[in-house]
Amino acid sequence: MSKRSSAQHLTTARTYRTTSEPIFSRDMKSSATDASTRDNTLTKTDSAYDCLEALIVTLELEPGSTHSEQDLAARTGIGRTPVREALHRLEADRLVRIVPRVGILITEIDGLAYLDALDTRTVLDELIAALAARRATPDDRRELRECAALMQQAVAGGDTERFMALDRACDEALGRAARNVFAMDAVRPLHAHSRRFWFRHRHADDALESAVLHAAMLLAVADGDEGAAERASRDLSHYLDEFTRRALDF
Numbered sequence: 001m002s003k004r005s006s007a008q009h010l011t012t013a014r015t016y017r018t019t020s021e022p023i024f025s026r027d028m029k030s031s032a033t034d035a036s037t038r039d040n041t042l043t044k045t046d047s048a049y050d051c052l053e054a055l056i057v058t059l060e061l062e063p064g065s066t067h068s069e070q071d072l073a074a075r076t077g078i079g080r081t082p083v084r085e086a087l088h089r090l091e092a093d094r095l096v097r098i099v100p101r102v103g104i105l106i107t108e109i110d111g112l113a114y115l116d117a118l119d120t121r122t123v124l125d126e127l128i129a130a131l132a133a134r135r136a137t138p139d140d141r142r143e144l145r146e147c148a149a150l151m152q153q154a155v156a157g158g159d160t161e162r163f164m165a166l167d168r169a170c171d172e173a174l175g176r177a178a179r180n181v182f183a184m185d186a187v188r189p190l191h192a193h194s195r196r197f198w199f200r201h202r203h204a205d206d207a208l209e210s211a212v213l214h215a216a217m218l219l220a221v222a223d224g225d226e227g228a229a230e231r232a233s234r235d236l237s238h239y240l241d242e243f244t245r246r247a248l249d250f
Contacts, residue, residue, distance in 0.1 A: 044078055048086035051076040056095050056106060057196045058161075066103045093189035095196075111248040114197050117190050118244060122237040124187040129229040132177035133221045140177035144222040147173050148215035155211040163207050164195055170218060177221065194240065201247035213239050 052072060055061045073083045087104060090096045097105040136144065147170035154163040171191050175184035198206070217232035 044082035045085040045089075048076055048078045048082040049089055051078065052083070052086055052090060053095070053192055056090070057192055058164075058199060059196070061106045063106055063108045063196075065106050066099075067106070068103050072104060093192060095189070095192060109197055109200060111197075111244065114193060115241075115244060117193050118237070118241055121187060121190040121194065121240075122234070124183055124190070125237060126230050126233045128174060128178045128180065128183050128187065129217055129221055129233040130226045131180055131183070132174050133224050133226040133229040135179050136177040136221060136224070140173075141222040141224070143173050144170075144177060144218045148218040148222075151211045151218075152215055155207045160202065160207045163211060164199060167195065167210075167214065170214065174218070174221065197244065197247070198240075201243070206243060209239060210236075 052061075055075065061067065069080055069084060069087070072087070073080045076083060087096060087098060091098050095107055097107060099105050132140070132144075147166070151163060151166050151170060154160075154166055168191070171188075175188075178184070198210075213232070213236040217229060217236055220228035220232045
């Protein structure tokens, strides 16, 4: 990778990571997973996970490349113990492989396996959209409308990197509104694989179409219309399937 390309990826990774933090106007209420109730190690592990996922999804850590734990700790600026714990989570997500006496292998982007992941994601996304439409509070609904507006603004401004970062933040907002941690824990790594695939094969027009479909789903959820939310989620899944097959040329 050229120095310029590497720098561009690193900037994008930083945008992705920082935008993935709470960015909306909503006053987040405390929950069982509130950061204040976590111990310091877990908080650092979560930070390490977010940093490493951002580097992987934005291709700063290239598919097929190998890295040492020490190198990854240096890149994130976080200690080796939290990084080690985060890597075990990323291995469970199939984003890395921990190879004894070799290092940390960033998994390749396997198009056929990704299609299987999309099949699974489709079912979970539809469930989450329906649950969010049913369970969202007034604060949730305001946040989701803001999500839709921010995504469309990013695309209108030609900022596809910010759009991708907002995609992650909006997925998390939707998950909070759905109030089903099991569904979100299952779908979160699939979303990461989707973003990495999309980042590898993206074009400017793809961001526009994706933003329109995301906004339609978020607004349907915000309106409390379960049926429309499910249909909008299916439309988004259909787009992702077509995008993937185009990229794979079949």
